[in-house]
Amino acid sequence: MVVNMLGSVFLAASRSSLARRAVSGLPVTRHVVDRFVAGEDTTAALAAVQRLTDARLAVTLDHLGEEVRDVRAAAGTVKAYVSLLDALAPLGLGGRAEVSVKLSAVGQVLDERMALDHAREICAAARDAGATVTLDMEDHTTVDSTLAILRELRADFPSTGVAVQAYLLRSEGDLRDLSGEGSRVRLVKGAYAEPASVAHQKKADVDKAYVRCLRILMAGKGYPMVATHDDRLISIAELLADRAGRGRDSFEYQMLYGIRTDKQEAMARAGSTVRVYVPYGDDWYGYFMRRLAERPANVAFFLRSLRSQ
Numbered sequence: 618m619v620v621n622m623l624g625s626v627f628l629a630a631s632r633s634s635l636a637r638r639a640v641s642g643l644p645v646t647r648h649v650v651d652r653f654v655a656g657e658d659t660t661a662a663l664a665a666v667q668r669l670t671d672a673r674l675a676v677t678l679d680h681l682g683e684e685v686r687d688v689r690a691a692a693g694t695v696k697a698y699v700s701l702l703d704a705l706a707p708l709g710l711g712g713r714a715e716v717s718v719k720l721s722a723v724g725q726v727l728d729e730r731m732a733l734d735h736a737r738e739i740c741a742a743a744r745d746a747g748a749t750v751t752l753d754m755e756d757h758t759t760v761d762s763t764l765a766i767l768r769e770l771r772a773d774f775p776s777t778g779v780a781v782q783a784y785l786l787r788s789e790g791d792l793r794d795l796s797g798e799g800s801r802v803r804l805v806k807g808a809y810a811e812p813a814s815v816a817h818q819k820k821a822d823v824d825k826a827y828v829r830c831l832r833i834l835m836a837g838k839g840y841p842m843v844a845t846h847d848d849r850l851i852s853i854a855e856l857l858a859d860r861a862g863r864g865r866d867s868f869e870y871q872m873l874y875g876i877r878t879d880k881q882e883a884m885a886r887a888g889s890t891v892r893v894y895v896p897y898g899d900d901w902y903g904y905f906m907r908r909l910a911e912r913p914a915n916v917a918f919f920l921r922s923l924r925s926q
Contacts, residue, residue: 650905653896653901654681654874657897657898657899658898662897665897666705669893670708670713674891675712675713675891676892677895678701678716680694680698681897682722682898683719683722685722686726688731691722691723691731691735692735694722694723694735695735699738699742705748709747716743717750718736718750718751720732720762720763723735723739725766736752736770740774740777751779751803752777752779754780754782754805757816760791764779778801778840779802780844781805782808783805783827783829784817784826785807785811789830789833792804792830792833796833796836798839799840800837800838801839802834802842803842804830804841805844805845806845824847831843831854835854840869841854842892843870844871844894846873846876865888865890866890870884871893872892872893873894874893874894874895881893
């Protein structure tokens with residue numbers, strides 16, 4: 618119960634400007650952030666890509682930032698993604714590299730059409746680089762807008778993927794619509810503080826919902842991207858894939874940068890496709906706080922680091 622309470626505190630802090638100033642000012646914070654964030658610029662991101670791909674891992678890169686409320690900042694995010702993709706192109710990684718995009722970082726809060734146009738620009742750059750794009754999902758108020766933009770993007774960029782959060786009550790219905798031929802869906806548990814009216818609240822209920830969602834994806838005709846560090850859920854995914862007659866090249870696992878690195882590499886050596894979610898950039902605060910809220914081990918790591926100072 619204490620861990621759940623701490624998780625709620627960190628989720629609340631992820632949206633607090635006061636908490637942002639306090640946490641960002643702690644001398645220890647940079648050390649802890651370095652575990653979860655690859656660096657602040659493209660050079661650091663590419664160095665992480667090289668290390669991970671050398672270990673037979675695939676990558677998806679997220680230029681950190683969200684809820685942009687300034688047109689110039691939204692355009693700056695697009696420029697950062699295009700520059701990153703231009704730098705990735707010569708590496709010839711193909712399907713081993715993609716980018717993850719939060720639509721709120723490219724203007725969704727300001728204007729949905731602007732966000733669509735910006736996302737198109739990123740998708741075009743990804744296509745030129747031989748890479749793909751997956752749209753991150755944010756809190757429940759953005760789901761309809763994100764799925765509408767996804768439909769528009771897929772008309773010209775059919776490989777565009779999307780994240781779906783299993784804890785949302787609506788997600789099973791959304792997945793039935795998204796599990797068709799060629800569809801790429803990243804299934805996550807969910808990392809935002811949501812009310813009981815729209816999301817499961819208990820861990821056991823979220824886990825059960827995740828399995829129900831997995832069944833839909835594995836039985837569908839798309840390409841499931843199973844985002845979890847939970848050994849039990851990984852075993853269930855393997856079982857469901859086997860029952861559906863899926864080969865190892867018909868789905869993948871996704872894990873976060875800096876979490877269970879040994880597990881990631883072991884699964885890759887065993888023949889699974891494992892893609893590491895690599896965040897980079899200087900706007901790390903919201904992402905960092907959600908990682909602390911997600912897992913007791915992350916909270917314990919942060920608190921140990923504080924005590925060591």
